[in-house]
Amino acid sequence: MADPKGFLTTPRQTPARRPVDVRIQDWREVYTEFGRGELERQAGRCMDCGIPFCHNGCPLGNLIPEWNDLVWASDWRAAAERLHATNNFPEFTGRLCPAPCEAACVLGINAEPVAIKQVEVEIIDRAWAEGWVPPQRATAAAAGAGRRVAVVGSGPAGLAAAQQLTRAGHAVTVYERADRPGGLLRYGIPEFKLEKRHLDRRLVQMLAEGTVFRCGIEVGVDVTVGQLRDDYDAIVLAGGCTVSRGLPVPGADLDGIHQAMEYLPLANRTVADRLIGAGDGRSGPAVSSRPARGPAISARGRHVVIIGGGDTGADCLGTVLRQGAASVTQLEIMPRPPERRSDSQPWPTYPMIYRVSSAHEEGGERVYAVSTQEFVADETGRVRALRLVDVVPAGRGPETWGAASR
DSSP states (O other), X not given: OOOTTHHHHOOOOOOOBOOHHHHTTSOSOSBOOOOHHHHHHHHTTOOOOSSOHHHHHSTTOOOHHHHHHHHHTTOHHHHHHHHHTTOSOHHHHHHHOOOHHHHTOGGGGTSOOOOHHHHHHHHHHHHHHHTOOOOOOOOHHHHHTOOEEEEEOOSHHHHHHHHHHHHTTOEEEEEESSSSSOTHHHHTSOXXXXXXXXXXXXXXXXXXXXXXXXXXXXXXXXXXXHHHHHHOSEEEEOOOOOOOOOOOSTTTTSBTOOOHHHHHHHHHHHHHHHHHHXXXXXXXXXXXXXXXOSOOOOOTTOEEEEEOOSHHHHHHHHHHHHHTOSEEEEEESSOOOOSSOOTTSOTTSOOOOOOOOHHHHHSOEEXXXXXXXXXXXXXXXXXXXXXXXEXXXXXXXXXXXXXXXX
């Protein structure tokens, strides 16, 4: 194991967030740098459990105790190799994953869990800085026996499949209907959660490995499935879930009502264009000539209501605050969760507890246990108000909740 007494002597510590009044003026990531020595001490809190439940908590099965031990021993390069053994893109997961591994950490039964997510992101950031993440090209023998493969969609699933197939010797072409590759990573996740330089750096690596990107091409429109079947030996379907789910209530079609996946991509495109225009250089590889679709929807000076209290709602919250919204209210149909895990969600399950993301820290009001019944229009046909009802318990469990007049 790492430090035999680390879990007893070292308290959990994570990087501080930049001051709110500073970070809402820009689109950079919100966390400050974390010292290498402190990170090694945090890794030393890992107990190298006989049955590491963090493996079960991690959807990728990351070898968490192994790279914790290597970081504590200052063998960062070996830690990066073990991290990449199960994860193509730890710089993405280390920033975006909700860390169910930490909820499953044995230390978390009666103390603060190991800061697994922070260890992960620090490993990969140092690996890139030290030049330990070179392109991995297939051998000539493997490439000679490879097949032609089309991957439809360049989100994280499509990119991971394309990289693994390319490294195995196959000739891989990734089709993306947007103007730049990355899918949700590019236009769904705001810059303050994932600076796109991390994505672009991986795409450059994939290009060097031999993966081909064809952007601005929508499969089924610009190229048919029949053409793909004729041109390739195999097709990987890795499309995203971009079909939105509206509210079946009166007034849902009023002006001023937008789906998150309509609003966020346009906002992120605008941010990307500003960064490029400012000489930031974050254009990304494989850019098509297809223009960005539609003008950005701006929240500047507006009173905004966000329906939904999850991660996507938080992404919208941080974005509208940076755009200069006059006020923001976020609605959630479920009651406010408890501060600590309830008896119905015991360790090592991922608990529904009250969490404050960086966006929630920046502003806005959170309203729980309400359901939207109607959108009310002004004289011009634009939404001006929402009619809500309180959602109250009608039985013992959340599944029996019902509505009551507000």
